[in-house]
Amino acid sequence: MSEVQDELIGGLQTKAQAIREDIIKMLAEARSGHPGGSLSSVEIVTALYFHVLRLKSEDPQWPDRDRFILSKGHAAPLLYAALAERGFIPREELLTLRKLGTRLQGHPPWGMVPGVEASTGSLGQGLSMGLGTALAGRLDRRNYRVYVLLGDGESQEGQVWEAAMAAAHYRAGNLTAVLDFNGLQIDGPITEVMSPLPFPDKWRSFGWAVREVDGHDFQDLIAAFDWAKTIHDMPSMIIARTVKGKGVSFMENAAGWHGKAPDMKQTAQALAEIGAGTDFKGDNKHAE
Amino acid sequence: MQSKSSMREAYGRVLVELGKSCPDLVVLDADLSGSTKTKDFGKNYPDRFFNMGIAEQNMMGTAAGFALAGKIPCASTFAVFATGRAYDQVRNAIAYPGLNVKIIATHAGLTVGEDGATHQTIEDISLMRTLPNMTVIVPADAVEAVQAVTAAVAFRGPVYIRLGRPAFPDLFGDDYQFQIGKAAILREGEDAVIFAAGIMVSKALEAAAQLSVEGLDVAVVDVSTIKPLDRETIVKLAEKTGAVVTAEEHSIYGGLGSAVAEVLGEQCPVPMVRVGVEDRFGESGSPEELLDAFGLTSEHLVKAVHGVRDRCKKR
Structure with a gap:
């Protein structure tokens, strides 16, 4: 690994740490929300916002920007934290999550929060919206790319597969989906509740280019995002193996932490385990 | 024809x-x-x-x-x-x-x-x-x-x-100007008003023509925008006639009839009859047969106008 690469990954790790810290603080302050699936996607979303996506935080509507749609909308704290760290919204606002009058709704609302690209939260809908935006980009001859983050439990929704079929049919090469494969949903392991496996075979048979990665390994993730950009005649799927609740020992691999906030004691422990972050501006050479 | x-x-x-x-x-x-x-x-x-x-x-x-x-x-x-x-x-x-x-x-x-x-x-x-x-x-x-x-x-x-x-x-000529949120008064009248939508607008006009033979002067309004509703026109006609019938090819729950009833209940309560599909599903048949079987004809509207006027007299 080159020195530049070392520096990039070190920076991303620092950013991920800060975002994890934000997530825990936001959920503790809100006293409700979804830690498990927010923490499992931290590296995926950090890699996107601080390395992959071409964005201008001072111009959130920049027509040529890459789009990120959080289809698993319950990971809203993660999205808001990334948007704050990336300069789209003030960091102080993060602690208003889920409170009356806030822009930071329990699930991401389009049109209210700069940088939020679609209203999500009702599972299974983000890929369809991503497809529409991708097809519009092709019509307009813009070279932006659209990234959609799906949950593994979410993959039980039929609409996901309708969208998978349509994206392959229309050869949406500018559409990349990432699957947060943490293996757990509210009621337990996905294989016990309603198995959507095997993921790679399913997506391949639907006409997608598929690559499997370690969803907490930045090197792996960055290589996969680079790979996705080289595919132009079909949509691409990055299946990211992750750990639900990653980074907080008592939340890891515990379905019970899908949708509940830590109390004061648990918050202190979680923050201690995550460790304090330093201020990193990111190595987003495409941005600004 | x-x-x-x-x-x-x-x-x-x-x-x-x-x-x-x-x-x-x-x-x-x-x-x-x-x-x-x-x-x-x-x-x-x-x-x-x-x-x-x-x-x-x-x-x-x-x-x-x-x-x-x-x-x-x-x-x-x-x-x-x-x-x-x-x-x-x-x-x-x-x-x-x-x-x-x-x-x-x-x-x-x-x-x-x-x-x-x-x-x-x-x-x-x-x-x-x-x-x-x-x-x-x-x-x-x-x-x-x-x-x-x-x-x-x-x-x-x-x-x-x-x-x-x-x-x-066909109801409208090329001179017609549709506007979102604006109901079109197709026929003025003093004795009752029919607020209708869709295919029931033409049935309402037929009913008004039949009623005019009996000497009744019935207004007909095409409420093509159901939301936002043209409250002003609806209240004005309800006040003027004091007898309201709604007509729609839709359930009487939640559609035009409900929307009109919501406005009039608050702003101008007058006797009212909703003509539409009663609380049941449809079935196979030709369109005209079905409209007849489900009470969505000009004859039914004539009866509804009589019915609502009878209630006005009893008040």
Whole structure:
């Protein structure tokens, strides 16, 4: 690994740490929300916002920007934290999550929060919206790319597969989906509740280019995002193996932490385990 | 015999015209483009036409995605699928963010005919009307349909337009000017008023003609925009006549009748009768047979006007 690469990954790790810290603080302050699936996607979303996506935080509507749609909308704290760290919204606002009058709704609302690209939260809908935006980009001859983050439990929704079929049919090469494969949903392991496996075979048979990665390994993730950009005649799927609740020992691999906030004691422990972050501006050479 | 025109044919034609003047217009369909008549748009603008297959939920989500990128998507299929099958997508992906998607659905109501209850939506207006941000339009003839589609494309925000399957009697001339949110008074009258939508507007005019023979002067209003409702016109006519009948090819729950009752209950309570589909599903039959069997004819409207006037006299 080159020195530049070392520096990039070190920076991303620092950013991920800060975002994890934000997530825990936001959920503790809100006293409700979804830690498990927010923490499992931290590296995926950090890699996107601080390395992959071409964005201008001072111009959130920049027509040529890459789009990120959080289809698993319950990971809203993660999205808001990334948007704050990336300069789209003030960091102080993060602690208003889920409170009356806030822009930071329990699930991401389009049109209210700069940088939020679609209203999500009702599972299974983000890929369809991503497809529409991708097809519009092709019509307009813009070279932006659209990234959609799906949950593994979410993959039980039929609409996901309708969208998978349509994206392959229309050869949406500018559409990349990432699957947060943490293996757990509210009621337990996905294989016990309603198995959507095997993921790679399913997506391949639907006409997608598929690559499997370690969803907490930045090197792996960055290589996969680079790979996705080289595919132009079909949509691409990055299946990211992750750990639900990653980074907080008592939340890891515990379905019970899908949708509940830590109390004061648990918050202190979680923050201690995550460790304090330093201020990193990111190595987003495409941005600004 | 009055001339008739197909709203669907008219829709197909106006889409092709709008495609010329509006480069951002894209059209989506769910394997019914021959029936909804979006096929011609597809022939003329293949790049901007997307057949999404038999997958209405994805069609609505994809339409939302087009709107997010600044396009003006028109999503068409049968009304029962557009509003029922994909309700959560219309609610969460389109109405909640207020996206600029036009849901233009055909084959609404009982007049779908022989296909029967599974395909005859009698609850679509109700479903769409309760969604914040949604505009709901039910044109009464082909001329109004063309103008409603044109107005909807020019308007910014989600719109639901309900079209029928059969040809509807021609009501409006080329001088007609449709406006979103404005009801059209087609006939003035003092003795009662019929607020109607869709195919029932022509039935209401027939009923008013029959009643005039009996010496009754009945007003007829085409309430083509069900949301936002033209409260002013509705209250004005209710005050003037003191006897109200509503007429729609839809359940009496949640549609035009309910919308009018909500306004009048608060602002001008007068005796009122809602003519529509009672609380039951449709069935197979020819459109005219069904309208008769479900009480959606001019004869039924004549009876309803008499009934509501009798109640006025007893007050």
